[in-house]
Amino acid sequence: MIKTDILIVGAGPVGLFTVFEAGLLKLRCHLVDALPIPGGQLAEIYPKKPIYDIPGYPSILAGDLVDNLMKQIEPFQPKFTLGERVESLVQVEDKLYEVQTNKGTKIQAPVIAIAAGLGCFEPRKPPIEDLEKYEDKGVDYIIKDPEKFRDKKLLIAGGGDSALDWTIELSDIASEVTLIHRRTSFKGALDSVDKVLELARAKKVNLITEAQAIGVGGNGVLREVRIKSKQNGEFIHYVDNFIPLFGLSPKLGPIAEWGLNIKRSSITVDPSDYSTGVPGIYAIGDINDYPGKLKLILCGFHEGTLMVQSAFKYIYPEAKLSFKYTTVSGVNGFED
Amino acid sequence: MLRFFYEHWIMIDNEIQLTVIDRDDKEHVINAPTDMNLNIMEICKASDLPIEGTCGGMALCASCHVYVLSDHELQQPSEDEEDMLDQAFFVEPNSRLCCQIRIQDQIDGIKVKLAPVS
Numbered sequence: 001m002i003k004t005d006i007l008i009v010g011a012g013p014v015g016l017f018t019v020f021e022a023g024l025l026k027l028r029c030h031l032v033d034a035l036p037i038p039g040g041q042l043a044e045i046y047p048k049k050p051i052y053d054i055p056g057y058p059s060i061l062a063g064d065l066v067d068n069l070m071k072q073i074e075p076f077q078p079k080f081t082l083g084e085r086v087e088s089l090v091q092v093e094d095k096l097y098e099v100q101t102n103k104g105t106k107i108q109a110p111v112i113a114i115a116a117g118l119g120c121f122e123p124r125k126p127p128i129e130d131l132e133k134y135e136d137k138g139v140d141y142i143i144k145d146p147e148k149f150r151d152k153k154l155l156i157a158g159g160g161d162s163a164l165d166w167t168i169e170l171s172d173i174a175s176e177v178t179l180i181h182r183r184t185s186f187k188g189a190l191d192s193v194d195k196v197l198e199l200a201r202a203k204k205v206n207l208i209t210e211a212q213a214i215g216v217g218g219n220g221v222l223r224e225v226r227i228k229s230k231q232n233g234e235f236i237h238y239v240d241n242f243i244p245l246f247g248l249s250p251k252l253g254p255i256a257e258w259g260l261n262i263k264r265s266s267i268t269v270d271p272s273d274y275s276t277g278v279p280g281i282y283a284i285g286d287i288n289d290y291p292g293k294l295k296l297i298l299c300g301f302h303e304g305t306l307m308v309q310s311a312f313k314y315i316y317p318e319a320k321l322s323f324k325y326t327t328v329s330g331v332n333g334f335e336d
Numbered sequence: 337m338l339r340f341f342y343e344h345w346i347m348i349d350n351e352i353q354l355t356v357i358d359r360d361d362k363e364h365v366i367n368a369p370t371d372m373n374l375n376i377m378e379i380c381k382a383s384d385l386p387i388e389g390t391c392g393g394m395a396l397c398a399s400c401h402v403y404v405l406s407d408h409e410l411q412q413p414s415e416d417e418e419d420m421l422d423q424a425f426f427v428e429p430n431s432r433l434c435c436q437i438r439i440q441d442q443i444d445g446i447k448v449k450l451a452p453v454s
Contacts, residue, residue, distance in 0.1 A: 045396050126425045127452045159422040182427050187419040247423045
């Protein structure tokens with residue numbers, strides 16, 4: 001069982017900086033994120049893009065901002081549970097919540113700060129009719145164990161790195177690998193593209209370009225994928241497995257079931273301390289909404305800063321909190 | 337911020353009109369200013385149309401996928417936009433990411449339809 005003062009849901013820039021502000025008040029933080037790395041959207045969507053409105057930085061790459069934040073919060077020894085999604089929230093006693101992740105990790109804290117941005121990143125699922133019926137019955141969005149596909153007939157869809165990389169790797173394992181892509185050119189790394197084209201020339205991989213999967217069928221388990229091709233019209237491709245690899249997109253997920261006031265995928269908060277109305281639960285950053293809300297990283301930093309003040313008073317109602325400038329008192333990290 | 341723009345549009349002369357067909361086939365005729373460096377995704381969001389625009393308009397997600405129904409001559413999609421369209425679904429020859437279509441005089445009267453959500 002993990003115990004902490006503030007459980008932060010989401011390890012994006014706002015969640016990360018909140019560790020710093022909490023640390024100044026001697027509050028410890030544990031962060032949970034569905035992505036395997038910290039940084040949220042900055043790491044997943046645009047690590048190489050410059051951001052121009054971080055005060056003091058005329059321009060900083062999103063990935064560099066994440067690195068800097070990680071360095072800045074190091075003295076406060078944040079703990080991370082990455083690659084896991086928060087599922088359930090229960091109140092175990094007065095001022096103590098327990099959150100459980102999809103992998104069974106349990107974390108207890110008096111305060112929950114939801115800094116989940118647009119939600120957690122999940123594989124983007126093609127809106128093909130009946131596709132969900134075949135999930136785990138021939139349709140996979142994530143490849144955990146390539147051996148599962150040994151001697152199977154596979155159809156992989158997509159044109160990015162993961163589609164190319166898995167086409168290459170699975171071509172040695174599966175009995176037949178077909179890659180379907182809507183264009184003739186690919187987005188992935190050049191050497192992956194070359195390798196796939198080489199495998200296609202050697203007839204180790206079938207390539208169907210300028211085509212898209214538009215339907216699935218089978219009898220309890222997946223049998224066929226309907227393909228629409230620019231050149232050959234519609235036809236059926238018989239497979240054991242269909243693996244659509246179209247990247248990740250954010251979904252609000254189980255947080256929506258936590259009894260909070262949610263409007264249009266945002267959590268309504270009190271703009272004085274970003275509390276949700278449920279005692280001890282706060283929402284900061286892109287996920288919250290209040291009159292005048294702007295979805296900016298710098299606003300999220302402000303929200304996290306004010307939020308931890310309120311959280312401190314909530315956890316220690318009797319304690320006095322004196323406000324100190326870091327320039328005067330320095331940054332005193334945790335010893336252990 | 338967009339809502340702020342929207343309320344002030346009435347004061348602006350440089351406007352074009354666009355038609356957006358939502359996923360229930362309902363037509364929305366919207367006026368949009370040409371001098372505020374906006375794109376169709378931003379106009380749709382400001383008009384409360386169900387479009388995500390997750391990445392904020394950088395052609396880094398595929399959540400503003402539309403079909404262009406009118407025959408306006410648009411600038412060809414950039415390589416970045418084409419790459420992102422690879423992550424969209426039901427992509428047609430007239431598919432675009434509408435964050436990449438600027439609100440300017442040349443697109444006056446444009447008609448777009450929101451693609452299915454993924």
